[in-house]
């Protein structure tokens with residue numbers, strides 16, 4: 381059986397991780413965890429894009445060798461993954477020998493097929509974007525800011541026959557309308573393909589850029605960084621080895637909207653097709669985080685460091701915020717106030733209070749044990765019905781990547797447990813002399829505990845640490861599969877409840 385193979389983009393190693401990097405990893409991790417809980421075998425890849433001019437220049441500015449610089453950055457990105465509880469199975473760095481070997485092999489095989497040729501290039505070149513420019517890239521007669529310094533050059537280079545595949549790609553996209561999620565992105569690609577494609581310059585002369593992978597057929601050149609970077613997706617599953625087909629084709633490449641056209645939707649499918657390698661099944665394209673209404677950028681000085689948020693609040697509040705606030709595919713806004721509101725209202729008030737209430741009452745009324753539910757009246761039946769509806773809808777939303785809706789459903793259920801507690805008011809039942817009220821008291825605590833268990837299981841892909849903590853407090857283990865763990869039952873009866881704990885302390 382083939383594994384479910386999912387990747388993030390590989391991040392540029394020319395700076396520290398920011399909120400956008402953290403988001404993409406969390407989004408991909410939620411999908412990976414969801415799939416594992418459904419019983420799939422998953423291979424989840426993330427990593428770093430270490431070659432190219434930007435990295436070389438940043439390292440030069442710091443007065444260190446590019447490799448030493450990348451080694452430092454890699455530590456930071458790997459720490460980000462660990463701190464955010466990202467469950468990646470591999471972390472690829474494009475400076476690793478396994479990657480250089482695959483890039484060399486892929487280039488050679490496309491070259492041997494006659495799809496790469498040498499030619500003189502004359503024109504304009506953006507050093508910042510490492511990209512050749514055309515007159516049509518000018519805005520109001522000037523090169524836009526994003527290109528940085530633009531120089532005029534004439535130099536021999538190697539070109540990949542992209543243009544020869546344009547009709548094939550258009551046809552492929554038209555016959556595979558679900559290749560790109562959300563669908564409106566696929567339309568944008570087809571719009572882009574209405575203009576004729578130029579062949580892609582896939583080399584940089586070594587005298588101008590040394591920090592790259594040499595072309596196997598001409599050692600005076602290094603490989604264009606996008607050709608190098610995209611190849612990571614086949615390096616990690618072992619292109620050229622027997623294991624390759626255990627993972628490839630990838631089920632999803634999760635990427636941001638800025639790197640869809642042309643890299644992932646044009647270069648990558650054509651590179652693979654030219655080399656005779658099957659295409660990935662889909663591209664999942666997410667939007668961007670703005671910061672309090674502004675684009676996140678170094679020049680505005682509004683870069684949010686995800687590690688600071690994780691150090692202060694733990695990984696799950698940020699994971700929850702990402703999944704709750706972003707409609708996958710659209711842009712969203714991060715503001716410290718909105719983050720705190722989600723933390724306090726949803727996590728603290730709805731979930732955290734329910735946990736402390738239950739543990740508190742368990743300690744007082746039932747010797748810290750989960751009692752047996754012997755009553756099954758309207759309030760219990762209502763809550764159980766609410767559970768099966770919320771669970772089914774929530775799981776459906778996950779299939780559609782509508783994680784904000786899945787959390788909405790799950791928290792509507794959690795608020796339902798809180799309402800149930802208000803209705804049954806165990807603290808009042810405890811004062812009653814009526815033996816029927818004792819049964820109601822025990823039932824209400826058992827019902828709250830079971831509701832909480834189910835909510836914790838359902839939340840596992842987004843809040844793995846908190847879910848595990850709650851399950852431990854209920855005397856249960858972390859779950860590995862959704863199956864049989866999402867049905868209302870009495871398995872908690874007799875379990876010892878943990879000591880009262882505050883899961884979401886008030887922010888200082």
Ligand code: ME8
Nearest residue numbers: 389390391392400429609610635636637667668669
């Ligand atoms: O593009 N909000 O690397 P990168 C959400 N190395 N996502 C964001 C974001 C934001 N504000 N800013 C960036 C590269 N991203 C290449 C990829 S893949 C073979 C090579 C996302 O570090 C961005 O869209 O600039 C991309 O998917 C990822 O972060 C890495 O961006």
